Amino acid sequence: MRTNAFVVYGGAALAALLAGALLALGGGASPLQAGAALWEGMFGSAYAIGSSLNTAAALGLIATGFTVAHRAGLVNVGGEGQLCAGGIAAAFAGVSLPDATPTLVALPLVLLVAFAAGGAWAAIAAWLKVSRGTSEVITTLLLNFVGLAMVLLVVHEEGLLRQPVTSSQTLPQSEPLIEGARLPLLGLEGSPATIAFLIAAVAAVAVAVLLRRTATGTRLTAVGHSVTAAARLGLPVRRLQFWSLTSAGGLAGMAGGALVATTPFVLAESFSSGYGFAGLVVGLLARGSLAAVAGVALLFGLLASGGMNLQLAAGVPASSVQIVQSLLTIFIAGAVILRRTS
Amino acid sequence: MSAFVELAEGGVRLAVPLLLASAGELVSERAGVLNLSVEGMMLTGAFAGAVGASMTGSPWAGVGFALAAGLLAALLQAVLSVTLRADQIVTGIAANALALGGTTYGARLFFTDGRSVPGFEPVLGPLTVLGCAGLAVVAAIGLLLSRRTGYGLAVDAAGADAVAADRTGLPVAAIRYGVVLLTGLTSALAGAQLALAEVHAFTDNLTAGVGYLAVVAVIAGRWRAWPTALACLFFGIAQALQFTAPLLGLHLPTAVLVMSPYLIALVAVSGLVGSSRAPAGLTVPFHRESR
Amino acid sequence: GGSPSGSSGSEAGASKLRVGVLFPGNLSDDGFMESSYGGYQRLEKAGQVELAKIEQVPAADYQQALSTLAAKSDLVVAFGGQTDAVLRQVAPTFPKVKFVEVGGPSDAVPLANLAYYDPKQADGGLLAGAYAALTSKSGKVAFVGGLELPAIVNTANEFAKGAKLAKDDIEVLAPQYVGDFNDVAKAKQAGQALVSGGADVFGQQLNLGRQGLVQAAGEGSGSVISGPLVKECGSETGVIGYAKTDTGAALEYAVKAALDGSWKAEQKAFGVASGLGASDLVLCGASPEVTAKLDEIKKQLASGAITTP
Amino acid sequence: MIPALELHDVAKSFGPVRALSGVSLTVQAGEVHCVLGENGAGKSTLCNLVNGGVSLERGTMTLYGEPYRPSRPTDALAAGVAMVHQHFSLVPTLTIAENLLLAAGARLRPRRRELHEGLARIEETYGLSVPLDELAGHVPVGVRQQAEIIKCLLRDPRLLLLDEPTAVLGPADVDALLATCRRIAEAGKAVVLVTHKLGEVTRAGDSATILRGGTVAGAGPLAGFGAEDLVELMVGRPMSDLDPLLVASVDESATSREAARITAEPVFRAQGLTLSRADGTLALDGVNLEIAPGEIVGVAGVEGNGQSELVTVLSGAVPPGSGSFLLGEHDLTFATPRGRTAAGLGIIPEDRHHEGCVPAMSIAENLFLPRLSEFARRGLLDRSALHEAAARVIEEHGIRATGPSARMSTLSGGNQQKVVVARELALDPLVCLVAAQPTRGLDIGAVDAVLGRIRSAAQAGAAVLVISSELSELLALCHRIVVAYRGRLLGPVPAAAPQARDEIGRLMVGAAA
Numbered sequence A: 001m002r003t004n005a006f007v008v009y010g011g012a013a014l015a016a017l018l019a020g021a022l023l024a025l026g027g028g029a030s031p032l033q034a035g036a037a038l039w040e041g042m043f044g045s046a047y048a049i050g051s052s053l054n055t056a057a058a059l060g061l062i063a064t065g066f067t068v069a070h071r072a073g074l075v076n077v078g079g080e081g082q083l084c085a086g087g088i089a090a091a092f093a094g095v096s097l098p099d100a101t102p103t104l105v106a107l108p109l110v111l112l113v114a115f116a117a118g119g120a121w122a123a124i125a126a127w128l129k130v131s132r133g134t135s136e137v138i139t140t141l142l143l144n145f146v147g148l149a150m151v152l153l154v155v156h157e158e159g160l161l162r163q164p165v166t167s168s169q170t171l172p173q174s175e176p177l178i179e180g181a182r183l184p185l186l187g188l189e190g191s192p193a194t195i196a197f198l199i200a201a202v203a204a205v206a207v208a209v210l211l212r213r214t215a216t217g218t219r220l221t222a223v224g225h226s227v228t229a230a231a232r233l234g235l236p237v238r239r240l241q242f243w244s245l246t247s248a249g250g251l252a253g254m255a256g257g258a259l260v261a262t263t264p265f266v267l268a269e270s271f272s273s274g275y276g277f278a279g280l281v282v283g284l285l286a287r288g289s290l291a292a293v294a295g296v297a298l299l300f301g302l303l304a305s306g307g308m309n310l311q312l313a314a315g316v317p318a319s320s321v322q323i324v325q326s327l328l329t330i331f332i333a334g335a336v337i338l339r340r341t342s
Numbered sequence B: 001m002s003a004f005v006e007l008a009e010g011g012v013r014l015a016v017p018l019l020l021a022s023a024g025e026l027v028s029e030r031a032g033v034l035n036l037s038v039e040g041m042m043l044t045g046a047f048a049g050a051v052g053a054s055m056t057g058s059p060w061a062g063v064g065f066a067l068a069a070g071l072l073a074a075l076l077q078a079v080l081s082v083t084l085r086a087d088q089i090v091t092g093i094a095a096n097a098l099a100l101g102g103t104t105y106g107a108r109l110f111f112t113d114g115r116s117v118p119g120f121e122p123v124l125g126p127l128t129v130l131g132c133a134g135l136a137v138v139a140a141i142g143l144l145l146s147r148r149t150g151y152g153l154a155v156d157a158a159g160a161d162a163v164a165a166d167r168t169g170l171p172v173a174a175i176r177y178g179v180v181l182l183t184g185l186t187s188a189l190a191g192a193q194l195a196l197a198e199v200h201a202f203t204d205n206l207t208a209g210v211g212y213l214a215v216v217a218v219i220a221g222r223w224r225a226w227p228t229a230l231a232c233l234f235f236g237i238a239q240a241l242q243f244t245a246p247l248l249g250l251h252l253p254t255a256v257l258v259m260s261p262y263l264i265a266l267v268a269v270s271g272l273v274g275s276s277r278a279p280a281g282l283t284v285p286f287h288r289e290s291r
Numbered sequence C: 001g002g003s004p005s006g007s008s009g010s011e012a013g014a015s016k017l018r019v020g021v022l023f024p025g026n027l028s029d030d031g032f033m034e035s036s037y038g039g040y041q042r043l044e045k046a047g048q049v050e051l052a053k054i055e056q057v058p059a060a061d062y063q064q065a066l067s068t069l070a071a072k073s074d075l076v077v078a079f080g081g082q083t084d085a086v087l088r089q090v091a092p093t094f095p096k097v098k099f100v101e102v103g104g105p106s107d108a109v110p111l112a113n114l115a116y117y118d119p120k121q122a123d124g125g126l127l128a129g130a131y132a133a134l135t136s137k138s139g140k141v142a143f144v145g146g147l148e149l150p151a152i153v154n155t156a157n158e159f160a161k162g163a164k165l166a167k168d169d170i171e172v173l174a175p176q177y178v179g180d181f182n183d184v185a186k187a188k189q190a191g192q193a194l195v196s197g198g199a200d201v202f203g204q205q206l207n208l209g210r211q212g213l214v215q216a217a218g219e220g221s222g223s224v225i226s227g228p229l230v231k232e233c234g235s236e237t238g239v240i241g242y243a244k245t246d247t248g249a250a251l252e253y254a255v256k257a258a259l260d261g262s263w264k265a266e267q268k269a270f271g272v273a274s275g276l277g278a279s280d281l282v283l284c285g286a287s288p289e290v291t292a293k294l295d296e297i298k299k300q301l302a303s304g305a306i307t308t309p
Numbered sequence D: 001m002i003p004a005l006e007l008h009d010v011a012k013s014f015g016p017v018r019a020l021s022g023v024s025l026t027v028q029a030g031e032v033h034c035v036l037g038e039n040g041a042g043k044s045t046l047c048n049l050v051n052g053g054v055s056l057e058r059g060t061m062t063l064y065g066e067p068y069r070p071s072r073p074t075d076a077l078a079a080g081v082a083m084v085h086q087h088f089s090l091v092p093t094l095t096i097a098e099n100l101l102l103a104a105g106a107r108l109r110p111r112r113r114e115l116h117e118g119l120a121r122i123e124e125t126y127g128l129s130v131p132l133d134e135l136a137g138h139v140p141v142g143v144r145q146q147a148e149i150i151k152c153l154l155r156d157p158r159l160l161l162l163d164e165p166t167a168v169l170g171p172a173d174v175d176a177l178l179a180t181c182r183r184i185a186e187a188g189k190a191v192v193l194v195t196h197k198l199g200e201v202t203r204a205g206d207s208a209t210i211l212r213g214g215t216v217a218g219a220g221p222l223a224g225f226g227a228e229d230l231v232e233l234m235v236g237r238p239m240s241d242l243d244p245l246l247v248a249s250v251d252e253s254a255t256s257r258e259a260a261r262i263t264a265e266p267v268f269r270a271q272g273l274t275l276s277r278a279d280g281t282l283a284l285d286g287v288n289l290e291i292a293p294g295e296i297v298g299v300a301g302v303e304g305n306g307q308s309e310l311v312t313v314l315s316g317a318v319p320p321g322s323g324s325f326l327l328g329e330h331d332l333t334f335a336t337p338r339g340r341t342a343a344g345l346g347i348i349p350e351d352r353h354h355e356g357c358v359p360a361m362s363i364a365e366n367l368f369l370p371r372l373s374e375f376a377r378r379g380l381l382d383r384s385a386l387h388e389a390a391a392r393v394i395e396e397h398g399i400r401a402t403g404p405s406a407r408m409s410t411l412s413g414g415n416q417q418k419v420v421v422a423r424e425l426a427l428d429p430l431v432c433l434v435a436a437q438p439t440r441g442l443d444i445g446a447v448d449a450v451l452g453r454i455r456s457a458a459q460a461g462a463a464v465l466v467i468s469s470e471l472s473e474l475l476a477l478c479h480r481i482v483v484a485y486r487g488r489l490l491g492p493v494p495a496a497a498p499q500a501r502d503e504i505g506r507l508m509v510g511a512a513a
Ligand SMILES: Nc1ncnc2c1ncn2[C@@H]1O[C@H](COP(=O)(O)OP(=O)(O)OP(=O)(O)O)[C@@H](O)[C@H]1O
Pocket: A127, A130, A131, A235, A236, A237, A238, A239, A240, A242, D336, D338
């Protein structure tokens, strides 16, 4: 089963690479040169790896949450909106704490607030699901767009989060978070990796243990497979559904908090960078396995770094990189059937 | 007064591509396939339409190109979600990214300076011939695939219970292929409408989320034809309001207007008004031997 | 394709100045980024320096993009104000690299190795406003912008100021912000709303979206003052002139300054008053009286008799 | 004469499970051919092969002399083969008329007139009719079953496959159905009937094939078999080994027993339970019932008289409109399912696929889902202990499966039911057991096992309520029987009374109401 998965994903990656080579050729760069640039971009420096880790941490948190909800049969399409809610809350907390608040107090507080806000955002959909049976796929999808617009609103309105407007040149973004609220670096030489990576890793391991080794995990699975049977067997179905989706939102919110608490430490209009959607894709591709979540999140993070270097060192346009990344996703999703039938 | 006329006209103008795209999407969702890739199909259609019109000098040829490209994009989605039973949400999102990257890449190659894109001119209020044709297509879909026809029933059966439909002898896979391809055609037409009737040009990411809005309209319309059409019109007006509001002396933050269609859809589906049931088989792939 | 500069390339041009450029947006946006990229392409042709670029970067990757560029360059130029907060964090970590931000806040304080170049889009706005007022038949003009960003709001204000300056009974409708520089359909709707409000000549600060505005204006037999890119007069119907803002000139200036050792961490304006020719108004088929009146305003701008923020 | 259907040496496996191997079978036109066999013997798989629902692995099929190999149900329909599935195949959100229209193929203009003509013809020939304008998901199972059969007949098939069509029907509906089968056969078509009930076999069948473990254990005209032979071929042991009360159910003649004397105070007390349906009519109309420890009470009645609703109220799926339900000291009227379990109430639900188990999970998980906390060690689940416990239950209850970690969905219907029964009987203490259709779909050997277990649960002190459409089973098992009629419980009738069967029959049509 495991080698099989390896073959399937490897094949998908190979097919995507092939398409990439063709595109590079079309763009005038030699595929070999492009390959070298991609490799160098991914693994060439401590800096690139560190950046990839940061990206992977955000995507991994979202995908981990996705997996929890998915285990209970709920598809959380709302990572982007929850990420926005978490980012907004983290920014509110991070700019309003007294300047001297120590990291030990400020940082956990900011992340907790982000978790709570992301959770609350998802709880809207969760509540509609358990009380009215409204499909969470739909409500969370809609809440994404509302969340994105909320960020627009808070960074543009002075009464909300916009930094004090001193001149007509003041950018529509929040003030920077206080020192104590910023994510410390992991401390690796020349690497921008923050402890977000540790947080994401801990979350993934904790969730893996919860889902695979505890009674709660088995109960969530039961709810995910059959709500009627689980209810008949005395499981607190609504509570399990509500809290699984809410915690998925919480983890996505925490990812938003981590984004705001990383350089440049402000909340700005497009801070979410589509990570919510990317995290959803990671979660869906991982198909319930936390190991796969970690792997795919890292792959996506590395690809982002590699793609950047493809532009820089091989002059490949950004659109080609985007094409290759989407093809990779499509191939992996399409190849799943090979695993299913064997 | 003229501001209100403008509001109505502006609303109708945006509603036409929305109606087209959501007409296909509604049928597709009724049959159990969620095409988040409507956005990508529209973009592909818009690009091919602009290329075709520009190359041949005829906007109708552009429409032909758009339809062909839309079919191709839809075929990809159909193979993925029906034959390969891949996750519809992943493939939808990825297909949109692919369409965006692909058309951007293509536009670099094709639309060098000085390429003009011939388009359609308004003939009926804000509507062009293409717009009118589009509305006719929407009406035809509404009539031919309503629940009063056998085809409409078959579509509903495939979406409500694919296993039962299969046992009844309905060709579930063929039905699903058909509706996805139909969505490709109407979405491409919607894209062509944007590129050829509205802006007479192709620009990167021309559709800018209209396709997602079409999916939302289907949801807000609770999988019924008339409410979906109404939702499209309403979204069109909500967007037009963004620009007529200042003329009416209203100052609302842009963000509030941007989020309003989604909030409306949320209220509509949350069952605060009436009940809402998605087709039971929506996003569930059909496989005969599994149980 | 750009200029491939892999490991072999860097050996050959080891002595050349290495310049890294960040374009956060889309290079063919028919506006700000494309104008900036124009400068890049001119430098590429000249071949004096070794160039590398990164385009279309999501906000979360700004830091990585800038740091990666800085690690491989002597001079890093970032276009658009959106990277400001990150740039201020990254620049101090590469003290040997010169940084330039083009289009950032014009009141920002430069850092030891970070200069701010202001392309002065407001100048173009002022001139466009005057031109619009002078050519309007309905007596109403209007401005359409992409996002409600400082530079854009400024330009809108200057547009209104310029219009009043040229003709004090002109009515300037409230500016419209589309919410996106590149959304053609929405820009067209904004234009149509203004046309129905009576406006017939438009100033704008849009990129790809501008085409929509031009059409909306054309349907109402109005006209648009295009820009920042200047194209041949008559190549676009419905366009009566170009408010030129050559942001690419700022890149060329930065390179030149770095090459001849005159580079300073300064706040530098590239408006009409700078005399660098990066800002101007190109008229297409204007009457001699209109041309004369505008030349007068240009002179006042150049001499500092009129200033824009 | 050319046989209608001939299977030669066919085989089919699902992963490691050999569902069928080397099966040959011949069905003649004009006969009702019964397929018998214990749970998991491969009967449904056989039908699905012929219907194109699963693909053939090895062997050949001929239909009326021609090679036949359908790759999907549509092919089968085109060849004149129609099937009524063990689990239904009507689209629940469409009306019955719409479902029937679709069966004629998707056309732009649905042929309503043809449908009505076809229905008139079927009503005339077979006496079958259904309400057309109701949603298929909203009508009682009996009606759905009829609609399924009509759907098949509209196609005028040459071969009709019926997979356990009688499992969900009441006695009157069963009679009608068997009569229909005979008429279809007399009209020159071939009918394949899958059933577990030997009484039905002897009443309607002409010939039979008996499957065991995926192979043919015996075949031939029914005249050549006695009931004993059939039972022995099916379960592999002689009928005399089985519980006498089962033999009773096979013979359909009640053996009279001593009336048991129950003296203890009742623990199960339902008082004035009411429940209204969506249309405002009463599904339950003041249900009063008391059961003492050790007592087995049966609920008989024609399907749709409130039996299913009584179980939903007792299981807590739906709160009653009024009335109360007490178990000993505990008021369970509005308790959660968990609260009910804690009070010692075990429930075997009617619909095992949706309520009784989680098909995608393992047997072990299904067995212990409500009691997972018992397997928690320092917060973590002790899976090896779980599997050990499950293996013991599997052994004890004779569940046919590859092991504790086998997925529930890979079990045959009967074995799934055994898992459900095992789980509910394992409650400790088991104060009361409510069993709805506990033997539905079970082979005779399994019925023997389940009834035996219910009886021993009662002997161990549980109050037992059995809802069943098998009157003979109730008569053999229960101490007294009440009859559901329009939402009320009539009776009771002591099961041991000599005229019990007649008395119950009268109550079922409301004679004494
Ligand atoms: N209106 C609401 N607002 C916020 N949270 C809610 C709301 N309704 C329900 N919840 C959450 O959902 C959970 C489930 O509620 P409910 O009591 O219906 O569950 P249950 O399945 O009956 O569980 P149990 O059997 O343990 O009582 C509650 O614990 C609560 O946290």
